[in-house]
Amino acid sequence: MSLSHKIINEHIFMSFPYELKDTFRTLFKTAKWNSTQKAFVAAHTPQNLRKWEKFIQAADTANKLLAQKDNEEATGKEMEELADAANKLVIALTTDLTCAQQRIVDVQKDTALARAQAAELQPYIAEAKEKLKRLLEEYDLAAEKRDTIIAPVLTLYEEHDLDDILKKYFSGAVRGYAGKDTLKYAEARFRKLVRDMRRIGSTVDAFDDLLYASLNRPDKVKDLVAGAREKMHSGVRRHNENDAERWESMEA
Numbered sequence: 001m002s003l004s005h006k007i008i009n010e011h012i013f014m015s016f017p018y019e020l021k022d023t024f025r026t027l028f029k030t031a032k033w034n035s036t037q038k039a040f041v042a043a044h045t046p047q048n049l050r051k052w053e054k055f056i057q058a059a060d061t062a063n064k065l066l067a068q069k070d071n072e073e074a075t076g077k078e079m080e081e082l083a084d085a086a087n088k089l090v091i092a093l094t095t096d097l098t099c100a101q102q103r104i105v106d107v108q109k110d111t112a113l114a115r116a117q118a119a120e121l122q123p124y125i126a127e128a129k130e131k132l133k134r135l136l137e138e139y140d141l142a143a144e145k146r147d148t149i150i151a152p153v154l155t156l157y158e159e160h161d162l163d164d165i166l167k168k169y170f171s172g173a174v175r176g177y178a179g180k181d182t183l184k185y186a187e188a189r190f191r192k193l194v195r196d197m198r199r200i201g202s203t204v205d206a207f208d209d210l211l212y213a214s215l216n217r218p219d220k221v222k223d224l225v226a227g228a229r230e231k232m233h234s235g236v237r238r239h240n241e242n243d244a245e246r247w248e249s250m251e252a
């Protein structure tokens with residue numbers, strides 16, 4: 001009797017020599033005998049098809065081993081060796097199949113875990129997107145402020161050479177009493193810059209602090225020059241009515 005199988009109504013009907021029954025049962029523990037078809041029957045699944053293929057491989061190996069002994073008298077020891085070789089092959093194939101099934105289970109678990117983690121992260125992703133949206137809006141506002149407020153101020157900085165004014169302020173303060181004329185020169189130029197800025201509606205509080213500082217306190221002037229440099233860009237803003245009152249009191 002040869003090895004054969006056929007598929008009927010989602011079932012596999014498998015036929016093989018009776019001598020291979022024990023080997024077959026090693027792989028198909030739940031297969032049922034069907035007397036009508038004279039075959040063992042199991043569900044038609046990819047896993048069972050792979051088992052059947054491995055069973056055929058095991059049977060083929062055993063047949064080849066037996067064929068080598070066709071012209072010899074098989075002793076009890078030789079038969080045991082043949083059976084042992086076939087059983088070892090079946091065990092190896094079964095082990096491989098078990099490992100493959102476990103890998104499938106592990107992959108399914110990992111996939112489920114990844115999906116669960118992705119679901120948990122969704123609120124944080126949505127929050128991050130919202131924060132990014134707000135940051136982009138803030139960036140757009142900052143760009144608008146730069147174009148409408150800071151850009152004209154930067155033009156005045158260049159026209160009045162603010163960098164040179166602040167250098168003159170600092171060098172005069174370092175020289176103390178001997179640098180008072182330099183301080184007055186720097187102050188006069190700085191006053192023109194500040195007034196031009198006010199005419200276009202802009203101001204920097206740190207500039208006012210420096211402009212109205214006492215030139216008799218060179219140590220303080222040095223600190224105020226540093227403050228003016230620090231805020232010359234980030235401190236630019238539109239002036240208001242309160243600023244006008246403050247300037248009047250500082251001029252008095």
